[in-house]
Amino acid sequence: MPTFLRAALLLAVPFLATVAASAHAATPRTFAFGPGDAPPGHTHVDADYTPARGYGFEPGARPDGIHPFYFSVDLPEGNYTVTVTLGDDRAATTTTVKSELRRLMLENVATAPGQVVTRAFTVNVKTPRIPAGPGIAAGAVNLKAPRETVDEAWNWDGRLTLEINGAHPAVRTIAIAPADVPTLYLLGDSTVCDQPAEPYNSWGQMLPRFFQPGIAVANHGESGETYRDSIARRRLDKVVSSLKPGDVVLMQFGHNDQKQLRDGKGGPFTTYKDEIRTHVAAVRARGGLPVIVSSMERRAFDADGRVVPSLRDYAEAARQSARELDAPFIDLNAMSRTLYEALGPEGSKAAFAEPAPGRLDNTHHDSYGSYELAKAVVLGLRQARVPIARFVVDGFAFDPARPDPVADFAVPPSPHRTEQRPLGDEVRR
Numbered sequence: 001m002p003t004f005l006r007a008a009l010l011l012a013v014p015f016l017a018t019v020a021a022s023a024h025a026a027t028p029r030t031f032a033f034g035p036g037d038a039p040p041g042h043t044h045v046d047a048d049y050t051p052a053r054g055y056g057f058e059p060g061a062r063p064d065g066i067h068p069f070y071f072s073v074d075l076p077e078g079n080y081t082v083t084v085t086l087g088d089d090r091a092a093t094t095t096t097v098k099s100e101l102r103r104l105m106l107e108n109v110a111t112a113p114g115q116v117v118t119r120a121f122t123v124n125v126k127t128p129r130i131p132a133g134p135g136i137a138a139g140a141v142n143l144k145a146p147r148e149t150v151d152e153a154w155n156w157d158g159r160l161t162l163e164i165n166g167a168h169p170a171v172r173t174i175a176i177a178p179a180d181v182p183t184l185y186l187l188g189d190s191t192v193c194d195q196p197a198e199p200y201n202s203w204g205q206m207l208p209r210f211f212q213p214g215i216a217v218a219n220h221g222e223s224g225e226t227y228r229d230s231i232a233r234r235r236l237d238k239v240v241s242s243l244k245p246g247d248v249v250l251m252q253f254g255h256n257d258q259k260q261l262r263d264g265k266g267g268p269f270t271t272y273k274d275e276i277r278t279h280v281a282a283v284r285a286r287g288g289l290p291v292i293v294s295s296m297e298r299r300a301f302d303a304d305g306r307v308v309p310s311l312r313d314y315a316e317a318a319r320q321s322a323r324e325l326d327a328p329f330i331d332l333n334a335m336s337r338t339l340y341e342a343l344g345p346e347g348s349k350a351a352f353a354e355p356a357p358g359r360l361d362n363t364h365h366d367s368y369g370s371y372e373l374a375k376a377v378v379l380g381l382r383q384a385r386v387p388i389a390r391f392v393v394d395g396f397a398f399d400p401a402r403p404d405p406v407a408d409f410a411v412p413p414s415p416h417r418t419e420q421r422p423l424g425d426e427v428r429r
Contacts, residue, residue, distance in 0.1 A: 017402060028083070029175070031174045033172060045057070045071065055073040056072065058348060058417070065170055068414070069164055072162075073159060073176065075176070079179045081121075083119070085172070086118075088170040093168045094108050095170060096108055097109075098163040098165065098414060100154055100160070101161075101196060104118050106413070116172065122214060123208075124183060124216040126220075128156050130241050133374060136240065139234060144223075147223065148222065148423075149423075151196045151417075153420070156427065164238065179216070182248070182388060183247045183248075184215055184218070186250050187253075187279070189256055190222075191295070199354055203370045203374040204219045204374075210375065212392070218357045228271070236282055236352075240285075240288075243287065245287030248386060250293055252295055252332065252360070253295065254294065255295055271319065276325075291328045291329070291386060293313040293380070294319065296332050297340065305344060306341060319331065330380030335373075335400045343403060348367075353369075354365060378396060
């Protein structure tokens with residue numbers, strides 16, 4: 001058994017043993033929606049959010065059984081188990097739930113008329129603040145303005161925001177309770193981060209959908225970043241400051257690191273590997289398990305329909321680092337090539353964002369593409385025998401050589417947010 005796996009199993013045992021009990025460790029906050037009186041112990045939600053109230057609807061829409069809407073509630077930073085009851089007395093419903101900034105939690109949960117179903121998932125709420133700890137100075141993540149302080153403020157504001165979406169969305173109640181569970185942290189670039197709006201999406205946003213309750217996904221990726229930026233902007237410090245033994249950190253950089261090579265400020269087999277080593281050491285020092293992920297390829301094909309590699313050296317440097325550091329490795333670069341070639345030069349267009357008619361972004365993905373890549377990451381966790389793979393949803397299966405048909409993909413797009421929500425200084429500090 002690999003050294004990393006033996007260590008991870010020993011670290012994970014205490015946390016896995018407490019998962020079942022942690023969801024009941026505190027009295028949940030409970031909210032009721034729709035007409036009529038709220039059930040006992042529930043707060044009836046019928047107004048927009050205000051700081052004084054601490055909960056409510058985001059401006060733009062309220063539950064009507066037809067349109068998506070957003071609900072927010074103030075919460076301290078941490079992990080939470082969210083339990084929703086879904087259904088309509090008179091009509092069939094289909095509800096999709098996303099959290100924070102478009103993280104997919106529940107996909108198309110269907111109910112018949114009069115049927116009520118209960119579903120649960122685990123979410124992470126974060127702020128930029130970094131508490132002081134061994135080797136870490138107090139401070140805050142150096143957020144990018146205005147991208148993170150305005151466009152992506154929902155990711156950092158100390159509130160849990162839930163997007164209730166679907167063909168006929170119907171939520172009856174929401175219960176929220178603190179959860180002392182393992183956390184799966186993500187560090188990466190624009191192909192990993194929580195993209196703020198359609199048509200862009202990332203595998204990090206789709207990843208939570210493939211895990212059962214009992215583990216939280218905390219996405220600390222950001223657009224345009226490198227391993228070096230992760231250190232300089234204190235994203236690594238932020239993650240490490242909250243790590244518990246048994247937590248896992250997935251790390252995928254490469255696309256933007258190439259710019260350092262162009263500018264003569266680094267290379268795949270020198271600074272890139274050094275910066276991976278710094279991340280691995282920092283995560284291990286707090287008892288976490290680092291997992292190295294190679295970057296997926298860009299969309300480019302030769303005359304024979306084979307993907308033209310653009311990140312070969314960075315993928316190989318990631319592989320070498322994992323081997324040298326005895327760390328789990330997910331070869332997303334190889335799986336993405338298989339996926340794109342299975343879809344073909346024309347079919348693969350459906351996996352990439354099209355920000356304007358006829359203008360395809362051959363680096364960044366849409367919801368379908370990121371959904372398939374998230375499945376590839378989950379497959380990689382299983383193949384690498386990372387202990388948290390035990391939380392993967394029942395019935396999961398994926399083969400990148402046989403991607404899901406595009407026509408079958410049915411995750412509804414997120415509505416446009418009618419009002420931006422800039423971070424206040426009290427949250428940023």
